[in-house]
Amino acid sequence: MINQSTDRSTFETTNPYSFYEEIRAIHPVYKGRFLKYPGWYVTGYQEALTILKDNRFQTRTPLPETTKKYEALKNIQNHMMLFKNPPDHARLRMLVSHHFTPASIEKYRPFIEKIARNLWDDIKHKRKIDVISDFAFPFTSLVIAKIIGIPDNDKNIFREWALSLIQSIDLTRSRRTIVNGNKTTLEMLSFLKNLIQKRRESSKDDLISELLSQEEDRKLTEEELLATSVLLVIAGHETTVNLISNSLYCFLTNPKEYQKLIENPSLIESAIEECLRYESPTQMIARIASEDVELNKVQIKKGDHVYVLIGAANRDSKQFSNADVFDITRNPNPHLAFGSGTHFCLGSTLARLEAQIAIQTVLQKTLNIQLETKEVEWRQLVGFRAIKEMHINFDNPSKN
Ligand code: HEM
Numbered sequence: 001m002i003n004q005s006t007d008r009s010t011f012e013t014t015n016p017y018s019f020y021e022e023i024r025a026i027h028p029v030y031k032g033r034f035l036k037y038p039g040w041y042v043t044g045y046q047e048a049l050t051i052l053k054d055n056r057f058q059t060r061t062p063l064p065e066t067t068k069k070y071e072a073l074k075n076i077q078n079h080m081m082l083f084k085n086p087p088d089h090a091r092l093r094m095l096v097s098h099h100f101t102p103a104s105i106e107k108y109r110p111f112i113e114k115i116a117r118n119l120w121d122d123i124k125h126k127r128k129i130d131v132i133s134d135f136a137f138p139f140t141s142l143v144i145a146k147i148i149g150i151p152d153n154d155k156n157i158f159r160e161w162a163l164s165l166i167q168s169i170d171l172t173r174s175r176r177t178i179v180n181g182n183k184t185t186l187e188m189l190s191f192l193k194n195l196i197q198k199r200r201e202s203s204k205d206d207l208i209s210e211l212l213s214q215e216e217d218r219k220l221t222e223e224e225l226l227a228t229s230v231l232l233v234i235a236g237h238e239t240t241v242n243l244i245s246n247s248l249y250c251f252l253t254n255p256k257e258y259q260k261l262i263e264n265p266s267l268i269e270s271a272i273e274e275c276l277r278y279e280s281p282t283q284m285i286a287r288i289a290s291e292d293v294e295l296n297k298v299q300i301k302k303g304d305h306v307y308v309l310i311g312a313a314n315r316d317s318k319q320f321s322n323a324d325v326f327d328i329t330r331n332p333n334p335h336l337a338f339g340s341g342t343h344f345c346l347g348s349t350l351a352r353l354e355a356q357i358a359i360q361t362v363l364q365k366t367l368n369i370q371l372e373t374k375e376v377e378w379r380q381l382v383g384f385r386a387i388k389e390m391h392i393n394f395d396n397p398s399k400n
Contacts, residue, residue, distance in 0.1 A: 017324070059084070079223045113361075116358055136245050140240045148232055150208075167181065
């Protein structure tokens with residue numbers, strides 16, 4: 001039984017970690033009212049893991065009420081695997097999962113390395129860039145476009161789409177962001193339908209063509225095909241852009257760890273794992289209890305909202321020693337940045353590879369790299385950890 005509460009009434013998005021700490025100190029499963037729907041805020045690592053692995057905690061329906069103003073958005077989200085529960089979830093996931101296995105993703109390594117190199121060669125003369133718009137966004141766009149089968153010259157339209165749709169998923173969303181998300185969905189659907197028509201006429205070696213053949217075999221409907229494509233475009237961008245920029249931010253604000261990586265580049269894999277833990281691009285996963293459940297002495301009732309704060313779980317000192325210290329040699333590092341259980345991130349191998357290659361490229365192609373200003377501005381989201389713009393300056397090593 002919890003008889004203590006916090007005076008806070010809102011989320012702190014610039015530095016959420018002190019807020020997480022404050023409610024964890026009261027209880028790792030804290031009942032609060034910081035978002036539109038009151039619910040349980042889970043900050044403890046073990047409790048977060050238990051919930052994510054327990055199918056009694058179901059993924060919530062994305063948008064509660066229907067109005068004509070956001071019918072298209074609601075409809076498309078309802079067909080995404082992210083918002084599906086068993087058995088539909090497994091069917092949709094299986095249709096695309098083989099594209100994202102470590103073996104399938106490894107085949108893209110040379111292509112991803114080339115994109116990173118070319119992009120950096122195009123911008124290095126500037127010596128002053130916004131990491132997000134000049135590098136991370138075009139980089140992740142070109143990669144996911146290639147996998148899905150979207151022509152390169154269309155990649156620039158992704159940016160507005162991704163920003164708009166991520167805001168309509170985040171629980172800070174307002175009616176305006178939802179209506180805007182609906183407009184974006186209509187644009188995206190029109191673009192994808194056009195592309196699908198082209199692939200119907202002449203198929204290629206890409207994910208869209210393969211999903212089309214599965215639609216013809218009646219394994220998925222056209223709406224599911226469209227929803228899967230929209231989900232992959234959005235999931236494939238936004239969080240990976242944030243992983244790349246958050247990682248660079250971690251290094252530039254922890255120069256000793258950056259130096260360690262420069263001296264020992266083989267640490268890249270564990271370094272990216274630590275970035276995933278320390279500044280997790282996804283901060284919150286929402287669930288709804290499908291029956292009454294007792295967890296760590298609290299009674300969660302059927303229908304209760306449960307907010308799993310993975311950014312908090314990843315800083316839980318009961319699980320991680322010196323949890324607030326950024327340590328690129330941390331081992332083991334069982335962070336929950338990609339979730340866990342049924343909905344464990346489908347794109348985790350791709351995201352890891354992209355981030356490793358992006359950071360290795362920056363490492364090889366820059367000298368004296370610095371943040372232009374000490375502080376960066378974080379986007380006001382509760383579900384995601386995202387820097388708005390990240391201006392850096394650097395010198396070019398003469399050998400490049
Ligand atoms: C750093 C980058 C990424 C992070 C931090 C991330 C994080 C996550 C998390 C936490 C979930 C679980 C959501 C839940 O349980 O409700 C998830 C699911 C998902 N992610 Fe990612 N993701 C990243 C990159 C990607 C990429 C590159 C792709 C695809 C190209 C992708 C595709 C998906 C899909 C399809 C799901 C839904 C899986 C399902 O419902 O079974 N993600 N992601």
